[in-house]
Amino acid sequence: MATPADRTLELMAQLVGFDTTSHLSNLNLISFIEEYLARHGVTARRIESDDGEKSNLLATIGPEIAGGVVLSGHTDVVPVTGQDWLSDPFTLDTRTVDGDERHFGRGTADMKGFIASVLARVPEMVAANLKTPIHIALSYDEEVGCLGVGRMIEKLGTAIPMPAIAIVGEPTSMQIVTGHKGIRGFETVFTGVAAHSSAPHQGVNAIVHAAQFISFLRDLAAEQEQAENPDSGFTPPWTTFNVGLIQGGEAVNIIAERCAVQWEFRPLPETDSDALEAHVRAFIDKEIRPVLKALNPAADVEIHRHAAVPPMHPDPNSPAERLARHLTGANMTHAVAYVAEASQFQEHGIPTVLCGPGDIAQAHQPDEWMAQSELDACAGFLDRLQAWAASGDAIP
Numbered sequence: 390m391a392t393p394a395d396r397t398l399e400l401m402a403q404l405v406g407f408d409t410t411s412h413l414s415n416l417n418l419i420s421f422i423e424e425y426l427a428r429h430g431v432t433a434r435r436i437e438s439d440d441g442e443k444s445n446l447l448a449t450i451g452p453e454i455a456g457g458v459v460l461s462g463h464t465d466v467v468p469v470t471g472q473d474w475l476s477d478p479f480t481l482d483t484r485t486v487d488g489d490e491r492h493f494g495r496g497t498a499d500m501k502g503f504i505a506s507v508l509a510r511v512p513e514m515v516a517a518n519l520k521t522p523i524h525i526a527l528s529y530d531e532e533v534g535c536l537g538v539g540r541m542i543e544k545l546g547t548a549i550p551m552p553a554i555a556i557v558g559e560p561t562s563m564q565i566v567t568g569h570k571g572i573r574g575f576e577t578v579f580t581g582v583a584a585h586s587s588a589p590h591q592g593v594n595a596i597v598h599a600a601q602f603i604s605f606l607r608d609l610a611a612e613q614e615q616a617e618n619p620d621s622g623f624t625p626p627w628t629t630f631n632v633g634l635i636q637g638g639e640a641v642n643i644i645a646e647r648c649a650v651q652w653e654f655r656p657l658p659e660t661d662s663d664a665l666e667a668h669v670r671a672f673i674d675k676e677i678r679p680v681l682k683a684l685n686p687a688a689d690v691e692i693h694r695h696a697a698v699p700p701m702h703p704d705p706n707s708p709a710e711r712l713a714r715h716l717t718g719a720n721m722t723h724a725v726a727y728v729a730e731a732s733q734f735q736e737h738g739i740p741t742v743l744c745g746p747g748d749i750a751q752a753h754q755p756d757e758w759m760a761q762s763e764l765d766a767c768a769g770f771l772d773r774l775q776a777w778a779a780s781g782d783a784i785p
Contacts, residue, residue, distance in 0.1 A: 394764070396512075397505050400504075401759075404421075404505055405495065405496055405497060408466075409496070411468075412468075414442045416442065416443065422527065423446065426508075426525075429512050431511060431515065433525075434447045434448070434548045438537065445538065446525070447545075447548050448525045449524050450519060451519030451523055452519065453549075453550055456552065457524060457550070457778065458554045459739070460524065461558065461730060462528070462745075463500060463538070466532065467499075467753045475493070494758075497759035498751040498758065499751075500559060502745075502747055503558030503559075503745040503767065506746065507525060510775065517775055517779045519778045520780065521781060522552075523774065524550075526538075528730060539733055542733055545739070554741070554784070556713065556744055557744075557745070558745030560745055560751070560763075561723070561745055562747070563763065563766045565714065566731075566742060567710055567742055568623070568700070568701050568723075568725070569701040569731060570727070571732065572698050576695060577673070577692045577693075578648075578693070579637070580687070581594050581595030581647065581648070582644070582646065585643070591644075592644030592646075593684045593688040595688075596637045598677055603632055605669075606632060610654075613627045614627045622703070622724035627657065629726075630653070630654045631653050632650060633651050633653065635651075636648070636649045653696070657700060658700040666694070669692070673692055698728050699733070701735055703724065704735070704740060709739075710742055716770050716774055717770060722742075746764055747759045748760075
C-alpha cells in the first residue's frame, strides 16, 4: 500500500505536469484534484472566475461544522519563458545535489509541493474520524495579484463551514510567518503627439513625461527608505517601489506618441497605502497632466491600478500562531517581504499564518526545486495536525 510519502511524490509529479502558468486555464488541474478527492469520498466545490476559464476549489474533511483549519494554496505558477532550465519545467525531475535529494519542476516550491503534501494525506484524514474539520482551499491567479482567492473567501461559511484558522502553505521552510508586505501595482500610460524628431516643437514626447514621473517615483522611494522601521521585522524595513516595465516609442526619429510604465509599491503593515496612492495620483493631476494639456489638448496621462493586496499584520498569540507553534515546535515567528493570500483571510476575520515546505529563494527561478527534507518536515506537520483534529482538543 502506498504511503503518504509515496503519494506526495506521485501527486507532485502529476500537479507539476499541468502547465498552470497564470495566463492559462487551471481547469484540468482542478478536475484532476476533484476526481482524486472524490475517490476518497470527499466532495469538492468550485468557485469559478467570471469567464469560467479558471476555478478555485474548496473541500472539507471531517464534520460539517464551523471551526477547524483551512489549508490554503494557489494552483497557478509563474512563466518559464526565457529561463534556462536543465530539465523540462513541467516534468518532475529528481536529482541528488551535494548529497541533498531535490525535486525540480515549475511550482515544486511555489506551491505544488505543499498542495501535493496535503492531498497525499487525504486517505488518512478521512479514516481518522476527525472531530475538528480540515478544509482544503485552492485558488487561481495568486501570481498576478491574488485575484482569485477573494471570491473563494467570500464563500466561506456557505460553500463550506466557516473555518477558525487558515494556514497558507507558501514556502517558508516550515517556519511560522505572521506578517507579509502588501502590494499595489499600476500602469501609468502617457499619450503624447507624434511628430518628426527634427520638429520636436510640433509634437509631445510621451517618453520625456514618463521619465519625469519615474523620477518622482524614485524620489518617493527614497523618502520611504529614509522612513524605515528597523523594528518592523521586514527586510528591507521600509515600503519599497519598483518600476518593472517601460514600453514606448516607435523609432529614434519619431517623437514618442505613447509610453506605458508599469510600477508597484509594497507597503509595510503600518503604511497608509490609500494615502500613498493618493499622493501619486495628485502629482499626476497637478504636475503632469496640466503640462501635457498645455502643450497639446490631445496629450494626456492615465493611471490604472491592476493589483491591490493588503499587508498581513502580525497578530501575536493569535489562535493560528498558537496552533502553528504547537505543530512545529517553533518559538519564533517571522515577517516576509513577498505578498501572499494570507492577508485576505485575515481581513475576513480568520486568524492566519504562512507555513509551508520549501524556500522562497527557489520560487520563480529556473530549475525551481523542493528538497525532500522539506517534504518530510511538512509530512510531520500534517501528521500532527491530523492527530490534533482527531482529538477534538481546543486550540493550544
